[in-house]
Amino acid sequence: MFIIDKQTLADLNVTNSQCRDLFDLFDCTITLGGRDMLYSYFLEPLSAKSEILDRQWIIRFMQDVDITDILDKYMMQDLEQYLSLPLEPYSPTKTSYYLELVTANFLSADFKKRDLLIRRSIHEIAKIIDYLNVFLGAVNSQYPTRSVIVDYCNKIDRVLEDIDLGEFEKLLENKLSLELMIKYDYLFRNIKRNAIREVFTVLYQLDALYGVAQCTKGKHLVFPGIEDHDPGSDMIRIRGGYNLFLENPVKNDIEIESSGNLWYLTGANMTGKSTLLKTIGTCVYLAHLGFPVPADAMETVLFDGISATINLGDNISAGASHFFNEVLRVKHLAELLAEGKKMFVLMDELFKGTNHNDASEATLELISCLRGFDNSIFLLSSHITEISSFLKGKSAVMKHLGVKLDKHKGLIFTYELSDGVAEDKLGMWLLQRECVFEILRKAKSRQ
Template sequence: MTSNHQITDLNILTEILPVFNYTNNPFAEQVLSELLIQPLPSIAHIGERQQILKGFVKNYPFLKSYNYSRAAFAEVYQFIQTQDRPFSGSSIFTSKAQKREQQVLMNAYAQFVLFFEELLRKWITMINLSVFPGTYKAALETIHQQLTDFDLPYYAGLINEQQFGEKAVKQLSAKVIARKQDGGWQRFWPVFFRFEAYTSISLAVVRKGFAFPALGTGPIAIRDLYHPLLNEPVKNDIVLAKNVGLLTGPNMAGKSTLLKAIGLCVFLAHTGVAVPASAAEIPFFDHIAVFINHRDDLQNGYSHFMYEIKNLKHLILEAAAGKRCFAVFDELFKGTNSADALAITCSTLEGMHRFEDSCFFVSTHLHELKTQPVVTSNTVHVLHIDCIIENGSPRFTYKLEDGWSDLKIGRLLFEAEGLYELLRKHSSS
């Protein structure tokens, strides 16, 4: 899997991370971010990640209430980081100021006990390990073993009975410091943060009804596809009959949103995460690129059109090198004149078709493409998003259909906003 995926336009960290984010501390959230933005290198790796997440999904009855205080975690985490010697207790020579400091320390150990005892009792101990692959089962056992070693139920009982004194704190602090000295905490935290990130993903999968896709070599086939940011989405089925999908439809019909949903589904599938659909079969790709937000590259002095050309060239070179590429282009070559756009779009679609192991989605505003050989010969799979004109106004259905859309609503929208009248009034004044 190449590392130069061009997926900025999917807005993974700004829009998709919140969909999956049920974490309770910033470290787990960072791990979650990394899981969502880094595709896995093979179908085997994806399958293993899916099996881990499916294990968490099966444990949803126990994990659905997973939650703790962010403030409590921050205090406990910082406390552990700052402890470097065991609690010494007080003596007849201990000053009042030292006794106050020791009481603060004892309270911190009590908070340590209550935080981890609840975590262990309510969630870690309850997890069914048998549903996880062996490689990850060991990680869960690491969490359980480290917390069990602190004898947390015993110390929690002392706290509840108000018997958590200096003797108990001395015993507990010796264990905490020992784990710090032998690297136990250093090993524990990454495993715990990943556990919470996986838990977070599984909570989103169950609550939002996402599905784990099948990864293979066949065509893209997705049932009930939608974008997870939509409150009341219209869900669509798509089975791509060719390796190039050409999407048409009027402005505001939902082409960009659909392309984002397709790109997101393919990308998330490669991270091993469930996707916003009821079922999906998705090929494995080496390189994924999604170009939806039209922009200039000011740093390199490229116009939007030149930026498209550069991106397309990079993609074609990847495919020509034998990489299995997936790419989405929204309104390809919108930044040049219609004559040039028509000619180079035809060449682009014909060329893309030759890379049989790759898959491309292209939306277009060029109605003249309909009569071009690349379309009439069924070289590409033509699709459109339906729109109905009722009483002179467009009604957007957001339903994906096969075939070409001849509908043009630009003048209808122009008139609906009263621009004809406004411009006439202005010209006569």
């Protein structure tokens, strides 16, 4: 199972009730079951290359078809209600139950309401099975090696086996005698209830993937190439990666090699360090969902999990400070690495909950300890530039996001990734430009 936790999901803005999130960007589902299915995809990234490629393929395929005829939000709600109707416990057979029901309550409003629900539901279930049987059968004949389609077809076949085709045609035509209604109600809600629920699951999966296909259709997204083994020196290559939540994002090229799998990213506040980390993390995360990513091109190896520590807060209820929460996050990561897990790690301004000297020492020691875990990737951002000279001997790749200082235009943030260490001292520059010290000196001289 792919390793991802609530903190990482929050840091990558996967699901956020306060603002628009990744789920919202990809949610064009029609049914409630389809929406729930899509949500489950976001909570359970894939680890197997075959599963990822299957999902990539079916999303591509869904971009060129239309299955909205069979996707009806309210119909599926009614059918879920119908499948949940129980048979009375005193009825030993399908016939005895309905005979008792008809003789006792034939003229009642409740009977007529239930009779209408049952007849309509049998007809609609037959329509779904027939539609999926034809649609998936055609896809399977064209792409017989696609295991996901074969699995879908097998689930449809399990419902159709032992069903009389002549009677099934009457179900499709909505011509149900009392005898047919009794027979197929008992069959659908009892004998084949689990099989029909599996068909509903297929429908919800198709709705979820069709929704993703429609949301991404025509947008500048690309399906990444996937490697499930060490391809050599390159672990991740992203060309023109950008942030999905920015209106006019700056694109960056990212290349992470196994010999340089630990980045030390520096830059002043507002230069875009956190945004860049989230951009790279989002690309890796979406790649493991089998979804397209915001980039011109991407190739990546697979990981066992993603761990992000970007917007970590205090845990007041547990009596844990920000710094102690950071310590616990690092400890959990250490345990995963000790188990041999291949992790993709994002750490933004780590150890900012302690004093500068302590944070510097802790950062140096952490980077020293992370050396040797060559199958994982570690992207660390920090304001602490003084330790850069020590890190060069620890196989750390120095990257920065620069800023241009203009006396008239002020700060110009490029948001462009560059090699080396950020040397900008924006604090003093801003204080001097705003004449803060001059104002204080003049005020002091007047006293």
